[in-house]
Amino acid sequence: MLRLSTKGQYGVRAMYEIARGYPETPVTIKEISERQDVSVAYLEQILNKLRKAGLIKSIKGPGGGYILNRSADKISIASILNELEGPVALTSCLDPEGGCVRVDSCVTHLLWKALGEQVEAFLKTITLKNLMAGDFYSQEVKVKDKVKV
Amino acid sequence: MLRLSTKGQYGVRAMYEIARGYPETPVTIKEISERQDVSVAYLEQILNKLRKAGLIKSIKGPGGGYILNRSADKISIASILNELEGPVALTSCLDPEGGCVRVDSCVTHLLWKALGEQVEAFLKTITLKNLMAGDFYSQEVKVKDKVKV
DNA sequence: AAATACCCTACTGTTTTTGTCAAGTATTAT
DNA sequence: ATAATACTTGACAAAAACAGTAGGGTATTT
Ligand code: FES
Ligand code: FES
Numbered sequence: 001m002l003r004l005s006t007k008g009q010y011g012v013r014a015m016y017e018i019a020r021g022y023p024e025t026p027v028t029i030k031e032i033s034e035r036q037d038v039s040v041a042y043l044e045q046i047l048n049k050l051r052k053a054g055l056i057k058s059i060k061g062p063g064g065g066y067i068l069n070r071s072a073d074k075i076s077i078a079s080i081l082n083e084l085e086g087p088v089a090l091t092s093c094l095d096p097e098g099g100c101v102r103v104d105s106c107v108t109h110l111l112w113k114a115l116g117e118q119v120e121a122f123l124k125t126i127t128l129k130n131l132m133a134g135d136f137y138s139q140e141v142k143v144k145d146k147v148k149v
Numbered sequence: 150m151l152r153l154s155t156k157g158q159y160g161v162r163a164m165y166e167i168a169r170g171y172p173e174t175p176v177t178i179k180e181i182s183e184r185q186d187v188s189v190a191y192l193e194q195i196l197n198k199l200r201k202a203g204l205i206k207s208i209k210g211p212g213g214g215y216i217l218n219r220s221a222d223k224i225s226i227a228s229i230l231n232e233l234e235g236p237v238a239l240t241s242c243l244d245p246e247g248g249c250v251r252v253d254s255c256v257t258h259l260l261w262k263a264l265g266e267q268v269e270a271f272l273k274t275i276t277l278k279n280l281m282a283g284d285f286y287s288q289e290v291k292v293k294d295k296v297k298v
Numbered sequence: 299a300a301a302t303a304c305c306c307t308a309c310t311g312t313t314t315t316t317g318t319c320a321a322g323t324a325t326t327a328t
Numbered sequence: 329a330t331a332a333t334a335c336t337t338g339a340c341a342a343a344a345a346c347a348g349t350a351g352g353g354t355a356t357t358t
Contacts, residue, residue: 001234002151002268006316009240009257016256028334037251042317048336061325062333077260085150091158102186107165108158111226111275111285118271119151122264136260155347177303191348197305210356211302 004085010038011046011084012077012131018056019072019128026065046084053083072132078123088116088123153234159187160195160233161226161280167205168221168277175214195233202232221281227272237265237272 013036021027029047033040047066050056055075056066068075090112093100103109130136162185170176178196182189196215199205204224205215217224239261242249252258279285 001153001157001230002237002239002265003241004150004239004261005314008150009261012257012260030334039317041319044336045317051335058335059325060323060333060335062327064325064334066335081150088151090151090153092152107280108161111161111280112153112158114285115268115271116151119264119268122267126260131256131260136263154345179303188348190350193305194348200304207304208356209302209304209354211358213303213356215304 004081007046008081008085010036010043011050011080014038014043014046015050015055015068015075015080015128016131018066019068019075019132021065022068022072026059026063026067028065031065049083050080053079055079055083068128071129073127073129075128076124077126077128077131078120081123088120090116153230156195157230157234159185159192160199160229163187163192163195164199164204164217164224164229164277165280167215168217168224168281170214171217171221175208175212175216177214180214198232199229202228204228204232217277220278222276222278224277225273226275226277226280227269230272237269239265 014032017032017035018027029040029043032038033043047056047058051058051066054069057069058064058066087096089095091109093103093106093109094112094116100106100109126136163181166181166184167176178189178192181187182192196205196207200207200215203218206218207213207215236245238244240258242252242255242258243261243265249255249258275285
């Protein structure tokens with residue numbers, strides 16, 4: 001359960017490659033494609049979203065490529081996944097868009113909400129820099145001391 | 150991102166209704182259907198899985214229905230979702246079945262693994278009893294102090 | 299035997315996912 | 329200028345997953 005889409009997975013791996021070039025060298029889609037074994041066409045879609053979100057910027061023409069828009073320790077995994085897969089919402093009732101008429105009488109609503117918040121909090125603490133350094137740890141994420149329904 | 154399937158959602162809500170009858174009164178599919186607004190046919194599929202997993206038992210004939218196989222404080226949300234959606238595996242590489250050739254050189258593998266473990270740990274701490282009582286809290290879930298890649 | 303209630307398998311329409319393809323725009327090097 | 333490089337964009341399609349229906353069968357009670 002709770003599968004991450006390939007777009008999200010590839011997106012993080014692509015960002016990792018781009019981060020490696022920062023701040024000197026723009027990284028081309030082709031290079032990312034070869035290193036991470038993802039097709040150029042698919043990466044185009046992914047990187048486009050991340051560029052529009054302001055996480056990376058692009059440089060056209062020979063010698064061009066992609067480069068981080070801010071330093072690696074200021075880009076969290078959460079911010080990448082948010083752009084590619086939308087916000088964490090374990091049920092459609094929790095979607096920013098979709099409301100639910102049962103929400104007040106629903107016995108599970110707050111449970112899914114709490115879990116979602118926990119996931120989000122975790123992903124926010126991990127940055128590209130952490131990923132590159134190879135150390136990431138879970139910091140006693142505490143959503144709420146107690147939730148009364 | 151990270152959407153839970155309706156099977157998982159309905160399953161937890163159905164278990165909640167069954168738990169309310171425990172240990173005296175078996176709860177029928179029809180009752181669950183009406184209270185939780187899920188079709189009888191769909192619930193049959195879901196409850197069948199949960200019965201085969203040993204979480205509930207069934208009583209046939211008039212006066213029958215479903216009843217918990219052990220007390221509500223011994224049934225975690227994790228155990229319910231595990232049966233209906235399989236184990237938490239954010240990527241196919243983490244699936245018990247599917248291996249991945251890149252796993253050793255993969256920069257994100259341990260990240261998804263850590264997140265998955267965190268989710269699982271959270272869901273294991275919440276029982277049906279917690280759900281019924283309306284209090285569930287996140288207990289400083291700590292997967293590992295530090296993961297070195 | 300009639301009524302109740304669970305059991306089981308198959309099937310189908312819909313949505314989401316996972317990509318591919320083709321044509322276009324901007325920049326640099328020669 | 330012109331060719332080569334590299335990003336940009338939108339349309340499209342196969343495949344998988346999801347959500348749910350349908351229909352017949354079995355066991356138990358009254
Ligand atoms: S069914 Fe919508 S909030 Fe639970
Ligand atoms: S691609 Fe399989 S482990 Fe990362």
